[in-house]
Amino acid sequence: MDLSVNADRAGAGTVSAQAATVDVARERAQTVGVRHAHHLNSAGAALPTVAVVDEVVAHLRREENEGGYEAAAAVSGRIEQVYADAARAVGASAEEIALADSATSGLRVIVDALRVDRSTRLLVGRSTYVSHALHLLSLAKHTDAELIVVPNGADGAIDLERLERLLTGGPRDVVCLAHVPTSSGLVEPVRDIGALTRRSGAVYLLDATQSVGHLRVDVDEIGCDALVTTGRKFLRAPRGTGFAYIRGALLDGLAPVAPDVRGAVWTGAREWSLSPTARRFETWESSVAGRLGLGVALRQLLARGVDATAAYLCATATLLRQGLAAIDAVTVQDPPSCASGIVTFTVDGLEAEAVSQRLAARGVRTVAVPASHGQWDLGARGVPAVVRASVHVYNDDADADALLDAVAEIARGAGT
Ligand SMILES: Cc1ncc(COP(=O)(O)O)c(C=O)c1O
Structure with missing residues (x-):
């Protein structure tokens, strides 16, 4: 998945021009954690930079x-x-x-x-x-x-x-x-x-x-x-x-x-x-x-600039939602008003925690958010838990592809 090329298709208007102002390669160079896994958990705790x-x-x-x-x-x-x-x-x-x-x-x-x-x-x-x-x-x-x-x-x-x-x-x-x-x-x-x-x-x-x-x-x-x-x-x-x-x-x-x-x-x-x-x-x-x-x-x-950051995160998450929605047995759980870098989804027949663990085994870090963390939201929607993937400026095409490929494999029931 080419995040820079696809930014325009993310439905976020002028995203591509702004997204270009995030230097993802530079962000990755100053973030040690990207070398170890596909970290899609900035809504839990994002990777700090070396300087921090x-x-x-x-x-x-x-x-x-x-x-x-x-x-x-x-x-x-x-x-x-x-x-x-x-x-x-x-x-x-x-x-x-x-x-x-x-x-x-x-x-x-x-x-x-x-x-x-x-x-x-x-x-x-x-x-x-x-x-x-x-x-x-x-x-x-x-x-x-x-x-x-x-x-x-x-x-x-x-x-x-x-x-x-x-x-x-x-x-x-x-x-x-x-x-x-x-x-x-x-x-x-x-x-x-x-x-x-x-x-x-x-x-x-x-x-x-x-x-x-x-x-x-x-x-x-x-x-x-x-x-x-x-x-x-x-x-x-x-x-x-x-x-x-x-x-x-x-x-x-x-x-x-x-x-x-x-x-x-x-x-x-x-x-x-x-x-x-x-x-x-x-x-x-x-x-x-x-x-x-x-x-x-x-x-x-x-x-780095808040607007450039927001544009990159939103465009990347939009592409992830589109990619996830195209996978059989996967449901994107975000509501229509979801212009953010957080993506939530479920896989038919599998608990969110099991999906998140299987993703971790494939080097993709997400979390499962249970209804007990949001009864007025997930509880009220009757959704027991969701898998949450959340992006940051250090996430690149390889991270996006790794998530989508791994979810597709898990949804097909291939391996554990
Ligand atoms: C929306 C929201 N508010 C508040 C918190 C709590 O933050 P803290 O653990 O820093 O108190 C969280 C933590 O996940 C959160 O997602």
């Missing part, structure tokens, strides 16, 4: 030699730069960024700070990630807040008309969903949702874990009040990293439930003051090495 790993290792060596606190002090300026680069990646200001160790921990502290009570209405999308859904369900159960799962439209994305009708007006409505879910290649209409929440005054929390580093994400264009993402997926940063964006206007009235010495000063026996920035949501302890690696990954993304 070098940065992390160098800082761990520095800690070994100088001590952790001394090493952190020596790189404090570079850590400040991570805030600025994270802000640039999502169109925010550095004061609106809190570094976190995962998307889940980032969202948890923001949701807790909203002080959900029985007057709150949680309007959630079907794309909501399992850990966020469980947090919100648990809050609703213990506070009697109303939780409404907003239905999807025919395109598989949130039904905007229903959402509009459900918004009663005011900040006790909290809208929460994923830009791109864990369970399909769906892309939610995040800007349209933002237009609705702005009009009604609802608080809009966006889980951009699968979209930052993958698609264009600009908090002002989207109109969200807060956003979380993780490092290890499309950003290609180390595990245990992530960040949250909290819009200044929301931040002003938002205090963490559990202030930490990192984000607050204990000023008297019973008094404390909060950091004026989003850092009020941070904790003291963190992996400085990981954060430096996140900084390198962010700068590499910004240098």
